[in-house]
Amino acid sequence: MIVALTASALVACTPLPDNKADGRVDEPLSVTTTPRIALPARPAELPLDGVDPCTVLSADQRMQLSLDNPPSAYVESSFGNAKACTIRSSISGNVVRLVLVTVEGIEVWLSENAQVEAAPTTVSGFPALTVRTPGIDDVCTVEVDVAAGQFLDVMFRDGGNKTQVKQDILCQGAQRAAEAAVAGLLQRG
Template sequence: MRLALLLLCAAALAGCSAYPLTETSQTHDNSSSAAAPTTTTTTSLTLPPRPREIPLDKVNPCAILTKDQRAQLSLDTPPSPYTDTDLKARACTIRGTYSGQVARLALVTNEGADLWISDEAQNTAKVIAIVGFPALEVRTPGLDTLCNVEVDVAKGEFLDVLFRDGGGAAPIPQDDLCLGAQRVAEAAMTSLSGGH
């Protein structure tokens, strides 16, 4: 079963994606973006309409962030492409040698971002906005060394940004990881929107 495989992936998480794992979506009130709307219900969440569509089928995940953007985000290793088998998506990982942070961008073109707030998802999700696009900040129970931001870019497509602690000298608090995920998502959406 897909959810069982995803649970194993999340538990092993070295380069894997965090994925929706349980039944209900909840919200966390730790807002890290002043402009981001927050939700107060712990039942079902809905994403607001996107301003336009940005299809991802012809996008190279490792070419989204420019060299300058990567430097600003303290991600200094060369982008490394791979296929995320759980998300069935083209993906790219970029590490920060000195920051101890790892960012992963995956281009999901076979399911919408509302997957993360479906009845099967078990995580803590909060509706936010990234460069005017609806998005979700997602925290998975038991995995406090990472945070995901899911940006609704087109019908049945989303940008998945995972930001995690790469095992540096000092642990990175999850609130900081979620801020990092939002910063990476904002840079990526600025590029995808043609603003870099």
């Protein structure tokens, strides 16, 4: 009896969609919430302060990733003027970007404001997220939680190939590049 009364009260309180002049009906917007992702603890701290992003990957690692052009350093303003490096492959046509973010932690990708699809993964035992932006399918990033309030952003994108690379393949490339980058950071340790 109480269940029936509660259900009828909910139905009575639910606003009905308005009919438009042309006969269409606008449906109420559905409410979507981002599920809370719990990341495991880091196995160690790999602070990024003072690291040159263009030296994170060794020449051998770059060749294993088919990154045959010289690294190019710059500052990424969207991550608080973080040090960044891009490396292009004339072999595959793809591009890798490494950004050493020291002004905020990986949690920024779990915020509802991020407007991305974040899936948990690990990189060499470190908690990480594979991040895809809805509507943008020529790029994939892996965000690695390397230290408190810091993360390594590894983007892998299609650099303008004749045949567009599928995003799942780009995500695999981002994962491989992230593994190599964390290995490079661990060797510094």
